[in-house]
Every structure is written in C-alpha cells, then in structure tokens.
Amino acid sequence: MKAPAAAAAAVGNRAGGVDPSIPRFKCQECHRALVVVGVDSFADKLPAQATSAHASSVHGSIMGASRMDNSYVVLSKQNKSHGHGIPPRPPSAAAPHIEPNQPTRAMEGSYIVLPPAAASIYKTSTSEGGGAQLPPPSINSSSLLPGNSFHSNVTVLKRAFEIATSQTQVEQPMCLDCMRLLSDKMDKEIEDVNADIKAYEVCLQHLEQESHTVLSDAGFQKEKLKIEEEEKKLNAAIEEAEKQYSEISSEMKDLEIKSKEFEELEERDAILAKIEVSQVHLELLKQTNVLNDAFYISHDGVIGTINNFRLGRLPNVQVEWDEINAAWGQAALLLHTMAQYFTPKFEYRIKIHPMGSYPRVTDIHKNTYELFGPVNLFWSTRFDKAMTWFLTCLQDFAEFAISLDKENNVPPEKSLKLPYKIDGDKVGSHTIFLSFNKVENWTKALKYTLCNLKWVLYWFIGNTSFAPPSGSLCAAQSSKR
16 A cells, blocks of 8 residues: 555665665554655656755645744645545645735645654754745755655655654554544544533533522531531540440450350360269169179079079979089079189188089088089989088178178178078078988978078179179170070
8 A cells, every 4th residue: 555644755666676775664553564656756846946845755744834934845736636545635634724814925835844843853944934944055955855865865754754653642654544544533532522522511501500609707607616516426426336336345255255164164064964974874883783684593483593594393393404503503603703702801611613514512621522413312422512512602601791791880780691591401491402302392492592692692792893704704604505
C-alpha cells in the first residue's frame, strides 16, 4: 500500500529496483510496509521558491493558510488536488475559518504547517510576514533538494513523523485504512464528548435554577450546637457500648473458666463413678470364690453329690463305681486345695493325693491307701482306711479353722462348727466303713462327710481371697470330665 503522508521522500532505482539504503517505513497500527515512490519526478517539478525550503515533499497532508507563523514545507501544485491514494478530507478536518479582516495572500503551492518544535530541525530564522523560510547563507540550498541529497530529506521525513507522533499522541506514519479508522474513531469520541458537554450543561442549568437556603449566623450556630450535642450523645453511647463490651468480655472469661472447671468436675465425677462401679465389682469378685463354682456340693435324695457326681449307692439305686470314684476325686481335690492354701501354717500331716478318679491318701506313718473302687463289700480294708484318714484330715482342718477364728477374735457363734461330729471312722452316728456295713448307712455317712466338707468350704470362702493355681483348676476340670 502506498502511504499518503510519506509518498514523496524516496528515490527509486533508475533500473526499476529499490535502493536498499532507503528506510522501510511501516504503518504503526497494522504494521504493513509503506513504500516511498515518485521522488525524482516530484523533485523535478518543484517550483523555484520551493527549492529554498528545508523539507521533503510529503505526499498527502494538505492544508491551506493565509499566514504561517511557524516552519512549513512547500508542496507542488499537482498535489493540491487529491491524487491517487489520498483519502478525502473528513468533515471534522475542514479548513479552519479565516477572519474577514485577516490579511491573506495567494499561495502557489500547498503547505504543511509545522508546530514551533519543528523549527529546530531546520535551524533557520523566521522571516517576518508570510512566506517560505530560508536557510542560513552559509548553507547551500541546492544541497537540500530531494534529488541532490536524498538521505538528508529522509532524515527530515523521519523527524517530521516523530514530531507528528509527539504532537498528536498517535504513532506515525499510518496507512490510509488505519487513518480512516482512526478518523472515524476520533469523530465518534468527539460526538460522545459533545453529548457529555450538553448533559453537563443541562445539569448545571438545573443546579443554577434551584433555590438555596442560606443559613444566618444564628441558624448556623444553632445547627452547630445541635450537631455537637448529637456528637456528645454518640460519644456517650460509644463509651457505654465499650463499657458493656468490657463487662461482657470479663463475664465471658469467667464463664470460660467456670466451663473448664465444670468439664474437669464432670471428668472427675465420671472417673469417680467408674471407680465406684469398679469397687462394687471388686467387692462382688471378692465375695465370689472360684471354689464355690468349681465344687458344687448338693444331694440327690439320700445320696450326696459333688459336681453332680453321686457319692454312694442304695439297694434300689445302683451307682457305678466310676461315678463314685469321680465324686471321691472331686472331694479329695477340694480338701487338698484348702489344706495346701494354709500350708505351712496348717500342719498337713495326712496327705491327700487328688489324681482324678483315682485319689490316694497317705497316713501319718507314710502308708498310702487307694480311695477308689471297686472293692469287695465284705473285705475292703484298704478302702476303709483311706476313707477314715480322709475324715481325720477333714477333722484336722476344721480344728485349724476354729483356732484361726479364735486368733482373729471371731465370736463363738460365728466361728466354724461342723454340722456332723467326726469321731474316728464315724460321722454323726454312722460309720464310713464299707466292710460289714449296710449300703444305706455307708451312703448316709458319705452324705454327712460331704455336708461337713461344704461347711468348711463356706468358711474358707469367707476368710480367704482364693485364686487357685492353674494345676488345681486343670485337675478339677479333668475330674469333672
């Protein structure tokens, strides 16, 4: 695209090429290249008075004026009219109004008026009145012609673009399309500014028409006092609010402290409640003895039982010896456990050997007897001696319990007392011998023996916190099986 404002500042190559030393101007909006053409033909057609001007003939900007107080550039006559590529002048760019009494003179060529700052690039003195400004006498004017010194003219053209940029605040040079767009944009902005001016003028007229009430000095003082009074009230209200805020903050801190104390009390109460429950549970555990559960002594009619094993038989109730032996094993384990617990304080002279369903008893002479059957009902001496020594051991332990109650100052009515007296081989009024004895009497003697053993067990539970050894428990469980 050919630029309208920079078309007369370059010399083309005679052969049709482009001089590489010619600067490449670009449109500062769309950044398209601007080609400088027609310098030679334009320089040949310059009028004589134009040769003394210090400017490159800029193809494009056209402005007429009757007088010029600043520097100017002379354009050829042929550029007065719109040439090819020159945009039409917009309405806003019309020629400025000329006062009627202002002196005018005809100008053969068109001129580009430069602002005062542009005069510095030519360094010439301004002649009074209108006319072209001449270079100093020391400079050869013919050297500034485009054809003679092209690079000097290009430098002037670049400087002119810089000045135009600084004065218009629009980057120069520009192509025709961008210049048209810029012109339309500026026209639109001018219209908006004019509309704003009219709106402001209307508002100003309304404000001027409004009536304003001017307070007198007395009224002003009255209003001032009223405002000061309101200010005092507000300050008092602020102080009161700050005081209340301080009191509330203090109360909040107190409440937080009390809340923490309350939480601590709740935790303490919860812990105390847990401790109390644990103590109650501990007391229940203390009152509960494992022996009471491990050795349950009862009866099945006339026959005594321990852990549901029947100890004895009747003519019409035949009990196998295996069950009788298991019952003796449970009774031996219970008596041995209680005697062993108080050893060596208790003189364990007669040894009970719980061995499941085959218990044995060792007398004071170190003789051992079998406490299990089957045996001959008419000749069972060893079995009879084993049962007798069992009764003796039970009697010894009962006497030890009574003596221990005396040491602990237990009242006689609360001390241990066997329900059935033991005397040798007799329990109550029945002998424990099986030989030459009725089965019914032997069974009653066994029942009385278990009853005495149960009373001793209750005394043991009430006076000890027994925790049986693992071996004893295992033995008890195996005896049950």
